Amino acid sequence: MKNILAALFFAIVCVMSTYAQTGVNDDVATGKILPLYSQYIEGCYSITYDKDPNSGTGAYKFFDESDVSEFRALSANDIFAYHGKKNMDDLDKAVCVKSGQYKSDMLSFQQKRNEKFAIFTPFVYKDMPKFYGDGFAPCFDGKIRSNFKNFIEIYDIIIPIKPTCFKDNRYFFKCNDTEKLLDLRSRKDDLYFLIIVKPGAKVVKSYSVYDSKPSTYATLASPVSLYVVDGNTKETLLDLTSCLRKVNIATEKQTLESLAKKELQKGKRERGTYHKTPRIERCPTCHGSGRLSNGKRCSLCNGSGTIDNHYY
Ligand SMILES: [Zn+2]
Secondary structure, three states: OHHHHHHHHHHHHHHHHHHHHHOOOOOOOOOOOOOOHHHHHOOOEEEEEEEOOOOOOOOEEEOOHHHHHHHHHHHOOOHHHHOOOOOOOHHHHHHHHHOHHHHHHHHHHHHHOOOOEEEEEEOOEOEOOEEEOOEEEOOOOOOOOHHHOOEEEEOOEEEEEOHHHEEOOEEOEEOOOHHHHHHHHHOHHHEEEEEEEEEEEEEEEEEOOOOOOEEEEEEEEEEEEEEEEEOOOOOEEEEOHHHEOOOOHHHHHHHHHHHHHHHHHHHHHHOOOEEEEEEEEEOOOOOOOOEOOOOOEOOOOOOOOEEEEEEO
């Protein structure tokens, strides 16, 4: 018995190291038994999303917000945000950089930027995943952004995927193994994506039409592997790593930001014509509250909740 267990463990380790070496599994539907997902997560920081039992339907929350902010700070290459120092001005930062501690802090920060993070996110949201004879179409938070094709976007974390993963304006993952598809369909309420990523970059997601300044940001993740798992039994069901798009983070960041700039130009054209007398409108950023969701004063309306709109 011991020998069998040892052999099994060895097999798992071999599979794991094969993945580590090649990174990509060419056949999406190999049908082979994959190790438990806990083995993939081992050594990863995990970012978990799940339904919030307190706030009712449709609401998801991070299980561990600190891991998410850590991932964002690492992606933004912001060592100060990483250490939770949000209110430092340039002088504070300059003093900090000169301190003896900074060098070793920077070293461990750089090492962390090479660590893997696991994102664990439920499959189903409002709509059920659809199954076809040659694959399945899951829902990610019910949205596909027309200008963000080739990406999965989970909250504000963007993961590059191949264009072949879209069909009829939906995400679509090919799988020719009908047995596997039947198995997935029977577990549809328990399906999760397990996405292994490394920190990438902070990108501008949109610009304000009022002052052309960046208004929202997202985090571009560097993809490592993608699996479909059963959140209930903890089994890994399907390896979709070949659906990920290996990217140059710097180039990808530029592409995403130029898309956001195009949206800005479009927004400006739709904004209307200039009038000397402004119309007082509710602030579009804070929706009239004068405060942002993080409690800070809204910078667009300076906390007044209203803006002078000259374009109408
Ligand atoms: Zn405001």
